[in-house]
Amino acid sequence: MTDWEGIVRQYGALVWQTAYRLLGDRADVADCFQETFVSALDVARREAVLNWAGLLRRLATARALDLLRKRMREGGRRDSTPDWEEFRSAAAGPGEHAQAAELGERLQAALGRLPQQQAEVFCLRHINGLSYEEISDQTGMTVDAVGVTLHRARGRLRELLDEPCGAARVQR
Amino acid sequence: MSTDIHNQQDDVVDRAAAALRDMAVPPGPPEDLVLMTVAVLEQQARRSVAPASAAPIAPRHPTVLRLPRSLLRLAVAAMFVLAVGGALLWTAQRGGVAFADVLRNVRAVQYVRFVMVAEAHLPDARTQTTRAQVILSDSGVMRQDQIGAGGEPTVSIVNLREKQALTLLPNRKQAVQVTMKDLPPGNEQVNILDQLRGVDEKNARAVGRMQVDGRYAQGFEVARRETTMTLWADEQTRLPVRIELRARGGMTMDLAITMSDFDWSPKVDPALLTLTPPPDYEVVSTTMDMSEPTERDLIEALRQCAQMNEGRFPTGFGLQTVYELGLKVAGRSVVRIAEGDLKFQTEIMQKMLPIVRGFMFVNETNGEDYHYAGDGVQLGEPGRIIFWYRPRGSASLRVIDASLNVAELPAAQQPLAANAVRIKPAGRQ
Numbered sequence: 001m002t003d004w005e006g007i008v009r010q011y012g013a014l015v016w017q018t019a020y021r022l023l024g025d026r027a028d029v030a031d032c033f034q035e036t037f038v039s040a041l042d043v044a045r046r047e048a049v050l051n052w053a054g055l056l057r058r059l060a061t062a063r064a065l066d067l068l069r070k071r072m073r074e075g076g077r078r079d080s081t082p083d084w085e086e087f088r089s090a091a092a093g094p095g096e097h098a099q100a101a102e103l104g105e106r107l108q109a110a111l112g113r114l115p116q117q118q119a120e121v122f123c124l125r126h127i128n129g130l131s132y133e134e135i136s137d138q139t140g141m142t143v144d145a146v147g148v149t150l151h152r153a154r155g156r157l158r159e160l161l162d163e164p165c166g167a168a169r170v171q172r
Numbered sequence: 173m174s175t176d177i178h179n180q181q182d183d184v185v186d187r188a189a190a191a192l193r194d195m196a197v198p199p200g201p202p203e204d205l206v207l208m209t210v211a212v213l214e215q216q217a218r219r220s221v222a223p224a225s226a227a228p229i230a231p232r233h234p235t236v237l238r239l240p241r242s243l244l245r246l247a248v249a250a251m252f253v254l255a256v257g258g259a260l261l262w263t264a265q266r267g268g269v270a271f272a273d274v275l276r277n278v279r280a281v282q283y284v285r286f287v288m289v290a291e292a293h294l295p296d297a298r299t300q301t302t303r304a305q306v307i308l309s310d311s312g313v314m315r316q317d318q319i320g321a322g323g324e325p326t327v328s329i330v331n332l333r334e335k336q337a338l339t340l341l342p343n344r345k346q347a348v349q350v351t352m353k354d355l356p357p358g359n360e361q362v363n364i365l366d367q368l369r370g371v372d373e374k375n376a377r378a379v380g381r382m383q384v385d386g387r388y389a390q391g392f393e394v395a396r397r398e399t400t401m402t403l404w405a406d407e408q409t410r411l412p413v414r415i416e417l418r419a420r421g422g423m424t425m426d427l428a429i430t431m432s433d434f435d436w437s438p439k440v441d442p443a444l445l446t447l448t449p450p451p452d453y454e455v456v457s458t459t460m461d462m463s464e465p466t467e468r469d470l471i472e473a474l475r476q477c478a479q480m481n482e483g484r485f486p487t488g489f490g491l492q493t494v495y496e497l498g499l500k501v502a503g504r505s506v507v508r509i510a511e512g513d514l515k516f517q518t519e520i521m522q523k524m525l526p527i528v529r530g531f532m533f534v535n536e537t538n539g540e541d542y543h544y545a546g547d548g549v550q551l552g553e554p555g556r557i558i559f560w561y562r563p564r565g566s567a568s569l570r571v572i573d574a575s576l577n578v579a580e581l582p583a584a585q586q587p588l589a590a591n592a593v594r595i596k597p598a599g600r601q
Contacts, residue, residue, distance in 0.1 A: 104191035
């Protein structure tokens with residue numbers, strides 16, 4: 001029988017961080033956290049899991065993107081008051097904090113408008129730092145397909161981020 | 173083909189990705205989330221290996237971080253050593269069962285006796301199982317005989333129509349009489365017998381047949397909000413032989429209740445259902461405010477939470493908070509609760525009830541956009557907003573500060589407060 005407590009304790013921080021970077025909202029992150037592990041349970045029922053970290057990172061990304069898309073469907077409204085402290089970058093000054101926070105927030109909103117596969121591949125590569133090969137292993141795509149998908153995702157994101165401020169941004 | 177993400181920092185996409193990648197993430201997950209998640213997983217894992225015929229009916233995905241809509245009733249249930257819990261939760265849903273023949277037979281019953289096993293999943297991931305002998309009467313009285321956690325026999329008699337309850341500890345010769353004050357109309361039905369009598373059969377669906385105690389039974393399922401009832405009726409007698417209730421009380425405070433070993437025509441001495449304690453018992457009398465909670469209850473709950481937490485508002489606003497504060501209030505004497513010390517339990521419940529009532533106010537009937545921002549804020553700290561919500565139908569927000577003053581803001585003007593957390597309210601009453 002799977003030691004779920006051990007798994008949650010060992011990989012909880014990974015899932016928390018993955019979800020938090022995309023959602024930035026404690027309530028949504030908590031939802032995502034539980035849904036990620038419940039999804040992992042579904043996977044574990046079907047097949048033996050050899051790489052829990054990889055599986056959970058991918059599931060957390062997918063569930064977080066689901067929530068981002070849901071936010072967009074609901075009018076892009078963010079449910080909690082953003083905590084600017086939580087957007088603080090380790091090296092930046094106060095002005096850069098605000099800029100980085102705004103840019104990050106716009107990217108979150110833009111990811112919610114991207115097709116699921118593109119958004120997922122983009123996050124695995126650029127937020128989680130996985131190599132093309134690792135993404136290929138995780139998603140079952142070929143390495144070439146990862147590259148093509150990533151290229152398309154970046155192109156679409158660039159368009160969305162270049163839109164006038166507010167168009168791709170989470171509304172408050 | 174690989175793109176070096178660090179060589180394109182001038183690209184807006186890379187700068188945006190870097191902003192998220194480098195964002196300082198608060199430490200986590202919180203311990204309560206870990207415990208709740210583990211509890212959900214273990215429960216789901218257990219369900220996956222249960223025999224098909226006995227598999228409990230569960231929602232596809234757990235509802236997470238949702239305030240329990242029946243918290244007050246849960247609290248009362250806890251005082252009655254959990255035994256009343258299942259029926260009360262079901263009462264809250266006001267559900268209906270289909271099959272007319274079964275209903276007709278149930279409506280003709282004067283008394284029913286059965287065995288009830290209640291399994292409650294506590295916020296600390298422990299599971300508490302209670303087994304009770306239950307008698308229900310057509311006059312709305314419920315009696316439960318059970319053995320408490322410390323091996324203490326306990327009798328609970330509840331009559332919500334009379335707004336009275338009595339709990340007896342025969343070994344200690346102690347009794348607690350509870351008067352339920354201002355119980356809202358429509359809450360008088362407490363037991364499953366009452367419920368079955370009042371159901372709308374259109375809401376049930378057949379779920380097949382199986383053998384129960386060697387007899388073939390037809391199953392019917394009624395799901396309503398967080399509660400699912402599955403009733404198995406004997407194909408011969410057309411009376412229930414097994415009833416399963418699965419109630420998600422919010423967060424992961426689940427209740428799984430199974431009723432079995434039904435006797436639909438028992439001989440019952442009416443003295444067993446009296447609300448008058450035996451003459452040689454030491455009696456503690458108490459009153460419980462069962463009225464609908466208001467904003468004033470919410471404010472009082474926030475105040476009490478802070479006072480119980482060394483003057484600071486607690487980390488969160490939810491069942492876990494109630495649970496942790498309850499343990500704090502009970503302190504080292506928590507073992508007295510486990511041992512079935514009714515007087516002590518009553519004291520604790522009286523202390524906790526105002527908090528529970530305040531939390532009960534946070535539901536979809538009363539409002540929306542509930543936010544809590546009190547984590548670590550000192551009671552009375554100037555200029556700190558700790559809570560806000562929008563009353564249903566209102567264009568304004570009600571904003572509560574750390575001194576527990578209330579102000580109104582236009583709904584479009586969401587307060588900026590650090591660590592604000594959106595609260596998912598309990599469902600509509």
